[in-house]
Amino acid sequence: MKEASRAQLAEIKNANAATLQVNVGERRSLVESPTEEKILNTLIKLSKTISPKICSLVGHGEKSFSDTENNGYSSIKAELERQAYTITDLNLVQAGKIPADCNAVVILGPVKALFEQELKILKDYLNSGGRALISIDLLLKSKGGTETSPELVSLLQEWGIQPENALIIDSVSRALNLEPTIPIAPTFSKNHPITSAMEGNVIAPLSRPLTISKTPPANVLIEAIASTTPNAWGEKNMKSIEAGEVKFDNGTDIRGPMVVAAAIQGKKAGASAETRMVVFATSYFAANQFARFDKNTDLFANSLSWVVGDDNLISIRPKEEGGGLIQLSQKAGVAIFLTTVIVIPLL
Structure with a gap:
């Protein structure tokens, strides 16, 4: 009693x-x-000064945080919710604006065009100090690559990022029994908080090269935070990819290393707050099918933490004990068994 x-x-x-x-x-x-994971998750939640609200753009065939299939983002959603994030869908056609309580907008590989009014809302939001995480894909279809969202490409160009009309091919991928269209990104920026403590690899299926402008907008900093080895290149001949006969063509293709993730920050003229944005060369790297591969989830989650200003908690993400079976594409026909070890840093 x-x-x-x-x-x-x-x-x-x-x-x-x-x-x-x-x-x-x-x-x-x-x-x-x-358990160690439960304790660390609790420490993170108690240490948070904010509980960020993430608005995920919908209406253009984007990948969904609620989707439990291979190309869904339910695994990432579970990880973010453990870190006290709230995720909600955002239909800009219906809402007509980005809610004031939205800490960041996430755009996961749209396959349909954005309406002009939607693009204007996004541009105004980012130009005035908004926060965003954007993944932009290049669809592989018969007769060549297809631009999924030219409007989004133009928006990124205004911020100094050019998503190239090419697909990254990586000869190093064979070492992991992966197709060359699933490049490995082992190079992380040690100068940026998102990746400064990151060691390992990110795999980035169906990535397009991101070219960083040598003359970005005034007061805007852009940094490549994840890149391939020099053995990768940007293949512009989509027919050769479909035929399985890829080779680097000097003068036509883009020489590696290739940038697969870039961070943008700064204030444009007249903005009252700093804009933060992370751009990914593919939305597939953090989909359920690939999210548990080495540093894929870390890169996505760390990027979102930085975007919303939760910098201090970037380096203490919990890991699941044991291993996980990663089912890659049917075409690849391979599975990789990963074993992770929990490491709790001093708090």
Whole structure:
């Protein structure tokens, strides 16, 4: 009876389960049946000064955080919700604006054109200090590559990023039994908070090269945060890809290394706040099919943390114990078994 009273006083719901109280300053939380991952997740949530609201653009065939299939983003959604993010759909045609409580807009590989009014809303939002994470794909269809969203390409060009009309081919991918259209990005910027502590690889299926302008807008900084090795190149001949006869053509193709992720920050003239944006060369790298491969989830989640201004928590993301089976494309016909080890940094 005495123990039951103590449990009730401590707000413990299940007196038969081990429960740990975690305190950060004046904030506290109870962790039932504690594991290293549960404790670290709780520490992160208690340490947060904000609970960011993420608005995911819909209406153009984008990948969905609710989709549990291979090309869905439900795995990433679960990870973000563990970090106290709230994710909601945003239909700009219906809403007519980006809500004031939206901490960042996420655009996951649209396959249909944006309406002119939608593009204007996005441009005005970013020009006035908005935050965004944008993945832009190049569709492979018969007779050549197809631009998924030329309007979005033009928006990125205004910020100093050129998504090339080419597909990255990587000869190094063969070492991991991957197709050359699934490039490996082992090079991370050590000068940017998103990737400064990152070691390992990101795989970036069906990526298009991102070219960073040598003359970006005034007061805007752009940094390549993830790149391939010099063995990769940007293939412009889509027919050769379909025929499986790719080779680097000097003077036509784009010589590597290739940028697959870039971070943008700065204030445009007249803006009252700093814009932060991360651009990915493909939306497939963080889809369920590939999200658990090495650093793929880290790159996406770290990028979102930086975009919303949650910089201090970038380097302490929890990892699941054990391994995971990653089913790659049917065409690749391979699976990779990954083993991860939990490392809890000093807090």
